[in-house]
Amino acid sequence: MKKDENKYAPYFMTLGILFALSLSQLIYYYPALPDIMAQKYNFDGVPYRYADKNIAIALMAVLSVLPIAILAMVYKLPLKANNIPNKEYWMRPENQPRFRKILMKSMFQLCLVMSFMLFFITHAMIKQNLTGEAMSSNILIVAIGFSVFVPIWMIFLFSSFRKKTS
Numbered sequence: 001m002k003k004d005e006n007k008y009a010p011y012f013m014t015l016g017i018l019f020a021l022s023l024s025q026l027i028y029y030y031p032a033l034p035d036i037m038a039q040k041y042n043f044d045g046v047p048y049r050y051a052d053k054n055i056a057i058a059l060m061a062v063l064s065v066l067p068i069a070i071l072a073m074v075y076k077l078p079l080k081a082n083n084i085p086n087k088e089y090w091m092r093p094e095n096q097p098r099f100r101k102i103l104m105k106s107m108f109q110l111c112l113v114m115s116f117m118l119f120f121i122t123h124a125m126i127k128q129n130l131t132g133e134a135m136s137s138n139i140l141i142v143a144i145g146f147s148v149f150v151p152i153w154m155i156f157l158f159s160s161f162r163k164k165t166s
Contacts, residue, residue, distance in 0.1 A: 008075060011108040015068045018115040022064035022122055026057050029126045033057075037129045045134030060122050067111035067118070074107045084161045099161075106157045110150070117146045 030053075037056040038047030051059075079096055082103070090099040120142050128135045 008104055008108075011071060011104065011111075012068065015071060015108075015111055015115055018112075018119060019064050019068055022115075022119050023061060025119075025122060025126065026060055026064075029130065030057060033126065033129055038125070041128075041135045041139075043140070045128075045137065045139075047128070047135070056125075060125070063118055064115075064122065067115045070114075071104075071107055071111045074103065085158060086161055090161060102157075102160045106153070106160065110153055113146065113149055113153075117142055 033053050035053050036050050037053050038049070039051045039056055040049035041047050079099065080091060082099075084090060084099075089095060121139060124136055124139045127133075
């Protein structure tokens with residue numbers, strides 16, 4: 001079992017580094033941020049909802065750890081609890097290692113993209129709250145990119161679980 005745990009350590013380390021970067025960003029800018037921070041923005045990038053700085057920073061920190069938590073839950077989830085196409089094939093003992101590998105690699109890809117998106121959004125929110133300028137339209141591009149990525153990722157994930165022929 002120890003060998004299996006070490007196989008996925010690079011996934012967790014990569015996400016851990018991104019989390020550390022996000023957290024470092026929050027800690028570094030915390031003293032300079034206003035006591036009341038903009039939290040929600042309209043399509044013109046103008047804020048319309050605000051929150052206390054401590055709540056806003058805590059929320060950003062929790063969101064930054066979300067990809068690691070998702071990957072850890074998938075790793076700890078019993079294999080039989082997964083609902084996938086051709087489940088009877090993939091749950092055979094001889095196919096389970098390949099199933100685990102496909103699932104972990106796919107979830108790592110999703111969590112990595114999610115981590116980068118959250119890092120970018122956090123940085124954009126910090127910048128907007130420090131400068132008072134309207135939120136950059138780049139944030140919309142990132143959101144649209146993520147919204148396009150997820151369905152494509154799902155198609156590739158589920159197509160990976162087609163029954164393999166010998």
